[in-house]
Amino acid sequence: MARLPHVIPSLDEVQVDIRGAIAIVRLCRPKKRNAINDGLIAAIAQRFDELPETVHAVVLHGEGDHFCAGLDLGELKDRDAAEGLHHSRSWYYVLRDIEQGRRPVVAALHGAVVGGGLELATACHIRVADDSTFFALPEGSRGIFVGGGGSVRVPKLIGAHRMLDMMLTGRVYKAAEGVSIGMAQYHVPTGEALAKAIDLAERIAQNAPMTNYALINGLPRIAEQPADHGFLTESLLAGIAQAAPEAKARVRAFLDGTGPKVKA
Ligand code: 1HE
Numbered sequence: 001m002a003r004l005p006h007v008i009p010s011l012d013e014v015q016v017d018i019r020g021a022i023a024i025v026r027l028c029r030p031k032k033r034n035a036i037n038d039g040l041i042a043a044i045a046q047r048f049d050e051l052p053e054t055v056h057a058v059v060l061h062g063e064g065d066h067f068c069a070g071l072d073l074g075e076l077k078d079r080d081a082a083e084g085l086h087h088s089r090s091w092y093y094v095l096r097d098i099e100q101g102r103r104p105v106v107a108a109l110h111g112a113v114v115g116g117g118l119e120l121a122t123a124c125h126i127r128v129a130d131d132s133t134f135f136a137l138p139e140g141s142r143g144i145f146v147g148g149g150g151s152v153r154v155p156k157l158i159g160a161h162r163m164l165d166m167m168l169t170g171r172v173y174k175a176a177e178g179v180s181i182g183m184a185q186y187h188v189p190t191g192e193a194l195a196k197a198i199d200l201a202e203r204i205a206q207n208a209p210m211t212n213y214a215l216i217n218g219l220p221r222i223a224e225q226p227a228d229h230g231f232l233t234e235s236l237l238a239g240i241a242q243a244a245p246e247a248k249a250r251v252r253a254f255l256d257g258t259g260p261k262v263k264a
Helices: 038-049 079-100 116-123 137-143 150-158 160-169 176-183 195-204 209-224 227-242 245-256
Strands: 014-019 022-027 057-062 105-109 112-114 124-129 134-136 185-189
Touching: 014 038, 014 137, 022 116, 022 195, 038 079, 079 116, 105 116, 105 195, 112 116, 112 185, 116 150, 124 176, 124 195, 134 176, 150 160, 150 227, 176 185, 209 227, 209 245, 227 245
Parallel strands: 022 057, 057 105, 105 124, 112 134, 124 185
Antiparallel strands: 014 022
16 A cells, blocks of 8 residues: 555645745644644655655754654554554655655654654654654553554664663653764754754755765665675765766866865
């Protein structure tokens, strides 16, 4: 099953603001702490699908006091095992299209980043956590399991045994400690995650699109390949990226003295 074919996307709950080369995608279900029901996950998919080609980086954030409370538990109680399996698979398609899409996605995190909310955040490429952020996987204590790719993506950031601890004991990581173990790359004061994420996205959008594509699609795969395969994949990506006219122009600009230098 691809995504959720019979679901009507709740498009009013996912707003998109295009600002030049970046898009700001906002989860707008604050009364339910941006908990993700079928309509919301389908709307996330559609909003990402519909981004114009002129968008070179995306910021994802949540309205209200929390980024995302995870799966809408109200829907869970109606599913049998087969429906649960297909539902879980449908999240994979949506999050995979974010993770392996055309452009990098920066998540601006605040408040609860829990359950499926953490799974959504870990499908993004950069995470900025403000000081109100807390990370948790309450599935363990609710008698369920992660189902949005968390068991694949979260251990890559923090290690399988930290995730085990979170699910077995209900451990909650506050922002500073969460960032220190790798949940996010940036930690900013409360209320500043969105601005920082926008700054980063604007910087990312200036990169050559092919370099960004090679990074988000190549690096994670290379990390899973045997070294010899990884070297070949890297060399193919390097060849494709450097052949682009934009790459030639950027390198020439540096050699002419007009391109930017690396600053300490
Ligand atoms: C929800 C949900 C939800 C809030 N599903 N309705 N996720 C969880 O187990 C997280 C559950 N939520 C919480 O622990 C808390 O709501 C929060 C810490 C996120 C926020 O607390 P707070 O005090 O700001 O809000 P609240 O009063 O708990 O919630 C406000 C409303 O949102 C309330 O509904 P109301 O009709 O009574 O106003 C809550 O019921 C509702 N709400 N979170 C449904 N998650 C792909 S598999 C992924 C597996 C999972 O993600 S499991 C879910 C894990």
